Amino acid sequence: MTGNTMENLLEVRNLSTFFDTRKGVLKAVNDVSFDLKKGEILGLVGESGSGKSVTALSIMGLIDPPGYIAEGSAKFAGCELIGMPEEEKRLLRGKRIAMIFQDPMMSLNPVLRIDTHMVESITAHRKTDRKEAVKKAVEVFRKVGIPSPEKRLKDYPHQFSGGMRQRVAIAISLLHNPELIIADEPTTALDVTIQEQILYEIERLSRENNVSLIWVTHDIAVIAGLAHKLCVMYAGKIVERGTTDEVLDNPAHPYTKGLIHSLPEMNTRGKPLQQIPGMSYSPIDLPPGCAFKERCPLADISCEQNPGVTKISENHHVCCFHPLM
Template sequence: MTETVLSIDNLQTHFFTRGGVVKAVNGVSLSVNRGEILGLVGESGSGKSITGFSILGLVDEPGRIVGGSIRLLDRELVGLPDPELRRLRGGRMAMIFQDPMMTLNPVLRIETQMIEAIQAHEKVSRKEAWTRARDGLAQVGIPSPEERLKCYPHELSGGMRQRVAIAIAFLNRPDFIVADEPTTALDVTIQSQILAEAQKLCRDSGTAMIWITHDLSVVAGLADTIAVMYAGRVVETGAAAEVVAAPRHPYTSGLIRSVPGEHMTGKRLFQIPGMTPSLLRLGAECPFSERCFARTPVCAQVPDLVPDLVPGHGATEEAAIGDNRHPRAVRCHHPLSAAEPLPTGPLSAELPS
């Protein structure tokens, strides 16, 4: 049986500012199974990072969770006192930040930081903690791990520091990890290596992960499931391969078609018109309606996220419906189908591996 490690139901995280209430996360529901990776995708300001911070209880004032549920296995996290959340962070759940220096202390050796991370959650000897730290660095592909343990963070390259941050996140064999765009600043070669290592670690350890990114080409080959966010809401979910092959929401289609591909040589890159609406002034209408070619008067009301039962773009019925672990769902009054192609070229783009 597949075990659900993290379950989010109708999560709402708002920021109470002088200008008004920013609904950064506005009714998000997600779940991640053991050993699987969920790719949380969206452009800047869509609410994906705030979703990750909300899970770990890292939202600072003026933001706060105002509704919904976050369950880590048998534990409800919403409303949990800070001391209990601190005991869970680094132990049963962890986070990999975009900047590894948010994880690493610049004035402490790597071995000191990794040993303290272990001993903060488990009663083990320093020798055993050192051995686990060394093995953790080896797992993420760091050569000569004994020597690297003696280094300070500034003595390592950016890619090496990010590998150390990933190793620290996996040190205590957590049930769940949030990875917030950890490869954005790295070159493509190092990025692909880290993606492969993160995927292998999740498979081997059974850790569930949410990988937050704006780049669909990253999660296309990494994630088991994709959830696409727009203006604080999830607009489409499903198995990664099916979402990429047969997007149902116009926004998802636009994201995929804006990725350069080999077949697009000499052609203009597709661009979604307009900009994301202000989260201070979200009305009753679908927030994507002003940018959508398929809008009609019914789009004056926000659609619900409903199971997707109609195959599209040549997908089989099974692909559209999805399986029990990765069900398809879409939040759109006019989900795309094979009979409704966009007027400006092919709907799917070949994503670089």
């Protein structure tokens, strides 16, 4: 952690979100801590089921039973989000903290027109008449590059292409000039060329408006050129965190190294892709010790204990007994 904690927009400490299931307690997020400064972009990377989306929803206060936040704190601009009354949380959501979801096909209500979505998002936080709200909607549509916005507002979600729908979601997230945008795999459902455009668009808008960004993804390649720092999640825990350059150039956790090496590269054409052997643990009743030990080439008897945080450098921390140097 560098610098003064005062300038942190978001401080997450020891956050744990559990789900009560028939088979036992599912520890989706387990003792997660990270910081985010104003204007900073954080990449939250991990495979499916590693708890990245649940982390995002916990910050948004959108965890429903049987899920609950077992412990920890999340301070946003000095206000504690965990345990905040529902109505206060509602007033933060969409206004100061906006969220963009993975699948724009699923996140817009199919039976409501786009202008309905836009207007209700505006009037939820600001008393305006419809005309004023539509004007604002047109304005943000221009900002995110949707052509002929007046006409498009009258359309239904199914009349938009995937990329355009995600632009709509971005436009909605920008309506109230939020301080933080949480983007949960916003490009996963899009094809590669559109992915690039959306990436560029979000990066530009967050830079221009000095918005902090948490980018949740399973694709380390997507985030590499975008994020200032990375948190790598595995089985509900952050196993490695640091600046993007340090984590990608010198991965310290065997899992991070495995993730980076499993990416296809230009000079490995024709050769099989590298894999991380084995499967991720079911996060129900995790055995003690490092969750990655079964799949880890370096695991030994010491990994039966919970690994503490090892400092690699000022901005680079890892949870491992055998950090790669």
